[in-house]
Amino acid sequence: MIRGTVEEVDVLVVGAGPAGSNAAYHLARRGYDVLVIEEHDRIGYPVQCAGLVSQRVLDLAGSDRFVRRPVHGASVFGPSLGSIGFTAAEPRAYVIDRAGLDIYLADRAARAGARYSSSTRFDRALGPTNGRAHVELSSFGGEHREIAARLVLGADGVTSAVARAYGLRRPVEILPAFEAEFATSPGDPDRVEVYLGHDFAPGLFGWWxxxxxxxxxxxxxxxxxxxxxxxxxDRLLGHLERRFGQRLSNPTAYLVSGIPIGHVPRTHADGVLLVGDAAGQVKPLSGGGIFTGMRCAEIAAEVADGALRANDLSARVLSEYDRRWWGELGEEFDRALHLRRLFVRLSDADYDRLIDVLKESDVLGTIVAFGDIDFPTHVARRLLAQSPSLLRLLPKALGAWLAPGDRFAPALDPVRRK
Known part of the structure; x- marks a missing residue:
């Protein structure tokens, strides 16, 4: 039962991950009353992903204090442990303290004026009243309260309660993920390693x-x-034992999560926006979503600012958010999703042949020159265009994918075509 008075806020942000806190920061600094709720008792925990990001994330955060080390190179291993690797002079990615990023972004938003409430869960939507979305929140202590927000911003992950409450579809494909941290490990500390193989990672990959x-x-x-x-x-650990000649042991922490693949048809409703994993704003080829979620949160804050100023939080006005974030990232998402669908059809033997093809010196040069973890299809298109051997590994339909302007993608919500 809800007790007490109704608390009014301008914006209720559900979820204190990078997307939620980034949106909260940009709205609070514009003077709005922002309440951020987080279902866990500690921001940043449990850790939600591997924590490998690009320079763009540091730029969006305005800090590098959570960086643990730069990464200059990467290696990709086929099922038979043949490999291709490269090293660049400049950092190509950064390993971060993943919880530290969440904590920093929440602190930044709080310093801008946002309020945080941990151990607080979004329970249900109570319906709009007088132009505000009324919602019920609950704490782990059993207390319930009612919030009346002009805007609800759902940043509550792949199983988003906000999306469900407001009739917005969630990503249809969710890849189970499992990660462990090891205090000691063999391997090059300046290089990320990716492992391909259907035995342990059909549909994506393993990582070190x-x-x-x-x-x-x-x-x-x-x-x-x-x-x-x-x-x-466990199968990947056996694979790594063959790779390193020793067994990784004594993990210090485990992470179980789900990675959404494929965008949702619509990320807005009357008085509601979705950001981050809740909106399916995750790169289909890697499963990474920190950069995309933070950037889309920034766009969401800009659109919300205009709607709040006009006092019009209708779906018609908020549809500008869909148009803007899709206009910036949609082509990459479409191409990556299509390429992934072709890539997962490859057999283990194809993966091994892929590694052999990628060892060509001119291909390596293209990877070093144009590789980008946030926009991987840019280099993929160059590689496929310059390497007939690589193109032969994939279905003939891929040739059309390379043609300028062609898009092999599912039909999009009409709002994104405008």
Whole structure:
């Protein structure tokens, strides 16, 4: 039962991850009364992803204090452990303290004026009244309260309660992921390693990421085909034992999560916006979503500012958010999703042949020159265009994918075509 008076706020942000806190910061600094709720008792915990980001994330955060080490290179291993690797003079990515990023962004938003309430869950939508969205929140102590917000911003992850409450579809494909942290680990501390193989990671890949302190974060994400992520993770450990000649042991922490693949048709409703994993704003080829979620949160704040100033939070006005974020990232998402669908059709033998093809010196040069973890299809298109051997590994339909202006993608919500 809800007790007490109704608390009114301008914006209720559900979820204190990077997307939620970034949106809260940009709205609070514009003078809005922003309340951020987080279901866990500690911001940043449990850790939600591997924590490998680009320079763009540091730029969006305005800080590098959560960086543990730069990464200059990467290696990709086929099922038979043949590999391709490159090293660049400048950092190509950064290993971060993942919880530290969340904490920093929440602190930045709080200093701008946002208020935070931990151990607080979004329970249900109570319906609009007098131009405000009324929602019920609950604490782990059993207390319930009612909030009346001009805008509800759902940044509550792949199983978004906000999306469900307001009739917005969630991503249809969710890849189970399992990761462990090891205090000590063999391997090059300046290089990320990616492992391909249907035995442990059908549908995506396994990873080994140096943590900047002599250890590593090791994990897998794979199709949900009935095999548990933990079983697949153990298979990856066996694969790494063959790679390193020793068994990784004594993990210090585990992470179980789900990675959404594929955008949702609509990320707005009357008085509601979705950002981050809740909106499916995740890169289909890697499963990474920190940059995309933070950038879309910034766009959401800009659109929300205009709507709040006009006192019009209708779906018609908020649809500008869909148009803007899709206009900036949609082509990359479309191309990456299509390329992923082709890539997962490859067999283990194809993966090994892929590694051999990528060893060509001119291909390596293209990867070093144009590789970008946030926009991977840019380099993929160059590689496929310059390497007939690589193109032969994939279906003939891929040739059309390379043609300027062609888009092999699912039909989009009409609002995005405007």
């Amino acid at each position: 990421i140096p943590d900047g302190a002599g250890g590593a974060r090791v994990g897998i994400a794979a199709d949900a085909d009935g095999t548990s992520a933990r079983v697949r993770f």
